[in-house]
Amino acid sequence: MEFVKKLQESIEKHTDHNALCINNELYTYKQFAIEISKIRLEIANNIKDSEKLVGLVTNDDLQTYASILALWLEGKAYVPVNPTTPLERNIKIFELTETKYIIDSSEDSIYKKDYKVLNSASLSETEVSLTPKFVKGDQIAYILFTSGTTGLPKGVPITFNNINALVNAIDEEPEFNLVPSDRCLQMFELTFDFSVVTYLFPFLSGSCIYTIPKGAIKYFYIFKLIKEQKLTVLTMVPSIINYLRPYFSEINAPDVRYCSFGGGALHSDIAKEWSDCLPNCKIFNYYGPTEFTVYSGFYPYNKKTHVKNHNGIVAIGTPQKDTVYLIVNENNEEVDKNVTGELCLGGPQITPGYWKNIKRNAQSFFTQTDKNGKKIRFYKTGDLCFKDEEGDFLYVGRADFQVKIRGYRVELAEIEFHAKTKSEKKVNMVALDITNSLGNAELGLAIESEVFDTEEIFNYMKTKMPGYMIPMHVRFIKEFPHSINGKIDRKELRTYFEIK
Template structure:
């Protein structure tokens, strides 16, 4: 597998360069290689060759990143879980993948029913970084996203999928990292954007700057950009909404590239942010977890490339080997200028949701093009293709929303909210926006006010904190549309947030 071999070459060639800055402590590629070899030795001597899906507790340390590379060198996939998420949810993930082995760099592991490899206690070392022979269809990782029935959805990604992503990014002449770049890595490793923010810096021999758990993320990023003179930023748009009050203090000439994704980038704040980065190229990337992170981008420029729809920057054109198709409810292509659901085809497409054939039938379809069958993923995003071949983002086709860059099914929140409620009443989760323009979750309850403590305690035991509603409104009678459905747009007007 070419990209795995290139990772090995980069680690060995850049041994004296820094690979990571974690909480102001620097680690070299030589340090990285040492950790990889120790973890790889433990994998090779502890885990059976037939075991391919290995749990990974995503701590913010060099051992966790080294574990990913060690697993890949052994031709295995990582199944990441966030240690800050309720244990019950993480166990659901491991049960779904039948994961028996867990790599956990925590001082004490809570995975007592699994075989745990602790990177902190390893002494023996593998002799080299030479990768095993890897089949392209083998899995590289499985990420779990919010599911509609309270069960997280598994999205498996193969080594071929990742190689296709690397090939596509390598084809972009305007984006080239090097071993002097200082790159922001702000994403939790259970979030798909993390793949590009560790993979491409490692391939280039760059240094990644991570965000410690427990800090105020946007403020820590602000400090990193200024104090460490970062050159490459990959962010979700909500972060710059929080940074907006500090824009007058930001004039960072060191930043070469800034990429956005994981949410809508609005025209007004994009222009203000570009003024803070005078030497920077800005890219608005688009792509779901099911299509290996990125599928295409729009090269935003405050004067020459400002294409938008309803105040949201365009998502541009598909990247190398990726096909975009905008369809109607019958999966028939709509004319240029018409709104439809965006579907993605090409070598980055996931093999399908993990053990979920029912969902696969709804989310994937094939059609014949030029004599061959092309498989497409239905994104749930409504888009328009314009006359110049650019794609404009219109909105979601369903009730799936992005909170802090994470994809959230509102129906999952409703599912858990109702599960422990003694009152059998309507509960509807909605996404509402604060004065900074960031999405938050509100829970509307069709009832007179009552104590929701038990409901919220239960939700906190089942879901990560970004899915817990921050606002609750009791409404005596829900508004309904003409066809009898609850009017979610009207519900949102009941929430007054600042």
């Protein structure tokens, strides 16, 4: 596969350059190549060719990043799980993918009882071997799991062809060009789709990525890295700069060349303030869901020339190479310009479909014939948008009750599902996304009842869901407000949560 070959060439070309900075320790591409080769040999010796899906515990270390490339060179896919997420959830992911092998750099793996664990941290030296095996483009490169409405996470498989199409699309952008001297922020968990672009493009360019240690306060650590390591490329979720806002007066970062946002709405007021901190920077507001291999298009924000927004949310711009944007009504028919509808994405980056989820695939994907008679398969994003007269796409809001919390996509129905499962009282519970005083989304749980002790419910939820999905605020409401058509009025419910 083309991009894997490019990774090999980049690593071999930049052996003396730094590849990663993890917890203040630098590793060269030569060291990276050695780790990749050691893990690759371990995979070749222990995992059958027929086993294509391999679990990966996403520790913040050299071996974890090397494992991804080792798996790709061997024509296999990684199925990442976060070590801080409840064990039951991670095991469910391995069950859904029928994963038998797990790569884990932990000193003592908690998975060795039930799985064949390859410890990537204690392997013998071997010769560098970076030549990739032949891989069919439709083979899976990774599967990421997002929140699901039934309490089960949804698997999104991404193929080698999907990633190759993303690389080709970004390569076509004249405005974006990483170089070996770039120092790039990698703030994302490897279970989150944005992590793919924050390690892939630096490695393809011989640049160095700077990670955030697990347990560190992210925004504070980023502030430190920008200041001390003079980072040149930032890829972030917008909520991070909300937390950095009190420090804007202290931030002057002339070294930053590129700053990309995604994974949530970028508000124009804070974007302008942030751009003042980065005097020599090009800012991109990227758009794209996990189901479309991270990025599908972007808007080049500039506080003087490109400030297009709707209700204070910066435009998502135009689709990138080979990607088709289509805005449709409830019958999947294209709507006119300036008419709000659901944004659908078509092109070579589209996932083959949710993992073993026929019902969801029928709801989320459809095929349409274009004006030239070509059939295009589309993914329904659930995002409400419209296309303006100049061809830019603007974001309006979510079509459903799926929200972004700290960049992660969360189904509110999953939170409600787990809360109700453990509750002895059979009462209405509604999960809501609420905006705090910093402008960031937080989760609240509204309960239609007199006050009762929720400790058992919350303890249960903590065993079922990651920390970012646990509501931070609870309100007991005697009677929920309802709309004219009899539905619970979620908008009115939010007024009960006044967060200072």
